[in-house]
Amino acid sequence: MPDVIFPLDSNKPFSDQEKIGHNRWHPEIPPIETLKPGDSFRVDCREWFDGAIKNDDSADDVRDAPIDVVHALSGPFAVEGAEPGDLLVVDILDLGPIPQETGPLAGQGWGYTGIFPKNNGGSFLVDQFPDAYKAIWDFSGDTATSRHIPGVSFTGITHPGLMGTAPSADLLASWNKREGDLIATDPHRLPPLALPPEPNSAILGSLDGEDYRRVASEAARTAPPRENGGNQDIKNFTKGSRVFYPVYVKGGNLSVGDLHFSQGDGEITFCGAIEMGGYIDLRVDVIKGGMETYGVSENAIFMPGRTAPQYSEWLAFSGTSVTLDGEQRYLDSQLAYQRAILHAIDYLTTFGWSREQAFLLLGAAPIEGRFSGVVDVPNSCATVYLPTEIFDIDIAPSASGPGRIDPGMGAPRSANPA
Known part of the structure; x- marks a missing residue:
């Protein structure tokens, strides 16, 4: 087993650990450790809400989840010799739930999905x-x-939802400017158009005093994916994957977290994956001048691993860029994927699952989402593929009609507060 360079004690909050991670992006957050190219190491990760979501039959914790605290990230980790313009090579060697533990933290034998x-x-x-x-x-x-979605079982496709390098000061400023401009177009929208810097609940590694206050006021939230990778929620970042990240600061300053036991393409319910804490084993290397050499200036590229579940039979649903009210949109692939998901949800309800159970399932199970046609005006076509082997009953259409499952207690619901 590689050396654990970022250990977490399951009995302590994320901010009370021996080594303190972070939940914002900023170039001045000090690295926890400096590694050499070729080093392999293990990192413990806390689930993104640091234990706020419980293993119970209530959804009040999802309703009231403290968005300001996410994501609990392990790192940053500098790599010796990495300079702006290089590519940081990250191999995912292994990952999984918290080893040999059962208890109240997600990852201790269980995880959760939330709408x-x-x-x-x-x-x-x-x-x-x-x-x-x-x-x-x-x-x-x-x-x-x-217990909340009976009649299904599936093999997890474990992966980190979030991994990335630190932004430069100029890149951070561009994030805050462009996202602030977007927010200004509709500042009271629910959900908001973007999340601006928020000093409240900021965790910034070992920074304190005036440095902490200044950085907290500038640091970017970790919710969206950006040029540095970040919260991309790509289910194919499985064991065996190799990821190439742009380097914007000396050392690269790699961070990782938001581990998922499984996820469908899109993580469609927001925490649509099965969220968990756990461990991840990584190896790092550097390609000098790789950003210019390979034309990688503002994006991560990756080679997926070969450990995804081997499902071979699928039932697929399509959608087009027409709203539920019948309004025609022009090549709106996002809308087309929404419509494909809604068609799959409606279909699954004919077997006895509720709409909410179906939606949660499509977020957590290893479904495949595809943009299938994006050139034929005015309609894009998107498709969602359901692996049929995960269901206890046959879900294919037949002359005898749909079979029925016992939906059990159903998915816990918490209405929005008044």
């Missing part, structure tokens, strides 16, 4: 699902099952 309410983050289908719902998933080896 976030409209006034606290929202979801990909926020207008159709404005309230908070939750599903708890139990882990048995690589398999996930849920």
Whole structure:
């Protein structure tokens, strides 16, 4: 096993650990450790809300989840010799839930998926699902099952939802400017158009005093993906993946967190993955001058691992860029994917699952989402593929009609507060 360079004690909050991580992006957050090219190491990770979501049958914790605290990131880790303009090479050697522990923290034998309410983050289908719902998933080896969504089980596709390098001061300023300009177009929108810097609840490693206060006022939130990688939520960042990140500051300053036991393409319910704490083993290297050499100036590229679940039979649903009210949109692929998801949800309800159970399932299970046609005006076509082997019953259409499952207790719901 590689050396653990960022250990976490499950009995302590993220901010009370021996080594303190961070939950904002800023070039001045000091690195925890400096590694050499070729080094392999293990990092412990806390789930993104640092234990705020409980293993129970209430969704009040999702409704009231403290968005200001996310994401609990392990790092940063500098790499010797990395300079702006280089590419940082990161190999994902292994990852999984918290080893040999059961308990109240996500990752201790269980994880969760949440539909976030409209006034606290929202979801990909926020207008159709404005309230908070939750599903708890139990882990048995690589398999996930849920008392809140009976009739399904599937192999997890474990991956980090968030990994990336630190921004330069100029890049950070551009983030804050362009996102601030977007917010200004509709400052009271729910969900908000973007999340501006928020000093409240900022965790900034070892910074303190005036440096802490200044950096907290400038540091970018970790919610969206950006040029440095970040919260990309790519389910194919599995064991065996190699990722190439742009380097914007000396050392690169790599951070990682937001581990997922499984996820469908899009993480559509906002925390649509099965969220967990756990460990990740990484190896780092540097390609000198790699950004210019390979034309990688503002994006990460990656080679996916080969450990994804091997499902071979699928049922797929399509959608086009026409709204639920019948309004035609021009090549709106995002809308087309929403419509494909809604068609899959409607279909699954004919077997007995509720709409919320179906939505949660599509966020957590390893579904595949694809933009299938983006050139034929005025309609884009998007598709979502469901692996049929995850269901206890046959979900293919037949002359005998749909079979029925017992939906059990259902997914816990918490209405938005008045």
